[in-house]
Amino acid sequence: MHHATPLINTIVGGLVLAFLLGILASRFRISPLVGYLAAGVLVGPHTPGFVADTSLATELAELGVILLMFGVGLHFSFKDLMAVKSIAIPGAIAQIGVATLLGMLFSTLMDWTPVNGLVFGLCLSTASTVVLLRALEERQLIDSRRGQIAIGWLIVEDLVMVLTLVLLPAYGNMLGSDAGSSALSWQDLAITIGKVVAFITLMIVVGRRVVPWVLAKSASTGSRELFTLSVLAMALGIAFGAVKLFDVSFALGAFFAGVVLSESELSHRAAQDTLPLRDAFAVLFFVSVGMLFDPLIVINEPGAVLATLAIILLGKSAAAFALVKLFGLSTRTALTISVSLAQIGEFAFILAGLGIALGMLTQEGQNLVLAGAILSIMTNPLMFAVLERYLARDATDEEQYAEQKPGEEPQSPMEICHHVLLVGYGRVGSLIGAKLAQAGMPMVVVENARPRVDALREQGINVVMGNAAKAEILSLARLDCAHWLLLTIPNGFEAGQIVAMARAKRPDLHIVARAHYDEEVTYITERGATQVVMGEREIANSMISLLQLETSLVPQTDDSVPGQRSLPF
Structure with missing residues (x-):
């Protein structure tokens, strides 16, 4: 008997294709994210063959957003940010501003509204956490000064984007109101900010005490399933409560759920136990994003696609390079930061989806964002390869010294042997x-x-x-x-x-x-x-x-031979 299984069809089709294309992308030394996005394109409505249920894919994508943001919050580190705050905070904010202005300038050439240009520019301004961290790990740069600055820069970008996701709906309401209701719109914006502050205060004051306590209680049961369930219940529950009680986004709720959870001694275990589920839904998120992409835009509007890619690869990179050099750091560090940020990812997708829902971004703009993301993620490993060759050839002793972490002294070989x-x-x-x-x-x-x-x-x-x-x-x-x-x-x-x-x-x-x-x-x-x-x-x-098999400690039986005992292993 035939059963209608659109949910199963969507999940199975998306995951199987994502796996196959992710493997293929890895073989070509491209980020698997490109494979996941391509899988979404193949099961989407813009290509022939099997078409997944787009409404269900949207719901799955929302779960993916929650778990992605929960993971970002779980690994968020104020300590890492404070170590490079003098560079990362002003640098990231200035770079976001430059990329947004470039996006707005591009929008005037496309005859879009200023609001469309604003959202489009914001989409292009932030790099992918997944792509950047993976690139730094593969090149063992996480512990270097360059890596620390790039991560701190990324943290600031993430925080700005979280704030943008919260304020964008209120800003959209203000723009949609007429002059007579402008005062009311400002009041709505103030109320929105007030709700955000109330939610954050509640999480800091109450959540940082209650959440670790719940984690400890669930861990004390000895059941791994209950512990994992408690982590997911808090992540999803806090995100849902943030929307229903405070009218803030799922993204903000999930992010602060992760931040609060990260303060628990069990945070590492929580991250490990929930990682498979977070990865699975993250893949479904990227697949659902790919379903929205119309590949014909690359053929119909190649100039617009190239201009979008130029903003990501050249505009953002040039701004980051100039800002890092302005702070007096080496060319080696400036180039690494520039290449690290020369791509866009998950926040661009989330922001583009919100812009479409609010009527603040056109479908064409979303397609250009997706095209820019796919092409920039594919190009990023090539840029890193070129950078590594250049740095290996032209690195000086002074730049090697500048590579050390802030406050770290140069190290000399140990005077020891046979150790x-x-x-x-x-x-x-x-x-x-x-x-x-x-x-x-x-x-x-x-x-x-x-x-x-x-x-x-x-x-x-x-x-x-x-x-x-x-x-x-x-x-x-x-x-x-x-x-x-x-x-x-x-x-x-x-x-x-x-x-x-x-x-x-x-x-x-x-x-x-x-x-x-x-x-x-x-x-x-x-x-x-x-x-x-x-x-x-x-x-x-x-x-x-520890069984101590001596005869004095082993119970004897009537048929046993003195001094001997057979063991079942």
Whole structure:
């Protein structure tokens, strides 16, 4: 019997195509986001073949927005922002202003209204969090000064866009009112701002106490399902309550739900447990955005598409470069920030959708935003590749020094040999480090978390700050004459990279690494590790060893042989 399953058809069709095209994009070294958007185009109404239910896709996209913004809030860090506030805050605001003005200038050429130009320019002004962070991680720039400035810049952009999503509807109402009701419109705007302030105050005063308490209570039950459910219930519930009780957006509610949740000691676990669901709905969000895109605009209006792309790749980048140089930073840093911001993503889609709903952006404008996003995301890896070649050729010692984090002193190679090189000083690494120190064994720790580095230096322990995946960091830790290399970091892929690099330089080195899964054990072993320790296996071995199989401790049975006992494993 035939069943009408539009929801299942939409989810299955979107996810399967997104997976296939995402894999294809990755093979061509393009961001998988391009594949997700292309999947949406293929199942959308503007292309032949299967057409997904657009109304259901919109609902799924709304869930995707909530979970995307929840993830942004969950990883939001005031500390990271404050470290580079003197550059990131004024720089990001000025760059948003320049991009918006360029968008408004473009709108005059397209005979759009100033409001259309304003929304269009705002859509082009903010970079994609997903694309930028992934690009920095792939190039191991997260911990560099350039990476810290780019992330701080991005945080400011996100905050401005969240505020824009809240104020844009009220601004639209003001523009739609006549002169006689302008006072009422200003009053509506004041009421909207008041509701936003009330919601934020409630979250800061009450939410930061209640939410961590609820998390702790759900975690104490011992049920992983209940804990995950509590995180999702709070994220979705707060977002829904923000709309129903305070008339603010789902985006703002979800963002502050994440911010409040990030202050809990269980925030890392909350992020890990909800990551699969957030990723799945984020994919559906990008698919639903692609469904709105009419690819014929690239053929019918190539000039407009190229002009949009020029604003994103050239206008924004030039503004960012000039602003960073204005603050006295190196060309190396300015170029990295420029390339990092030369793309647009999720906020552009959210803002464009809101502009369409409010009648503040034309369908043509939305198509140009989507075309600009797809093309800029595809172009961004190529720009990074060109940048890396240029920097590798022309970098000076002064620029290498400027690459250090704010307040970080230059590091010199350790004056030590025949030592243990310990990578990572978290829960596992700190236990190993304590035993090595107790045994009096010489040791050098490689750690990228500044607080841990400062604490180790206060204890007189040799420590190199940085990512061990970088050859220069291992060189500072004297890999050339180390006797052991112990990798305690939880990332199996990164550990494999370090093992391969260390084995190429030191074929005789004893390397012991940590893994969580059988696949990671195989991966790390194939790259040259002497031994790989998997936590679950070691726990099982320890529990077996604690059984104490001596006859004095083993209960005897009538048919048992004295001194012997067979075990069922």
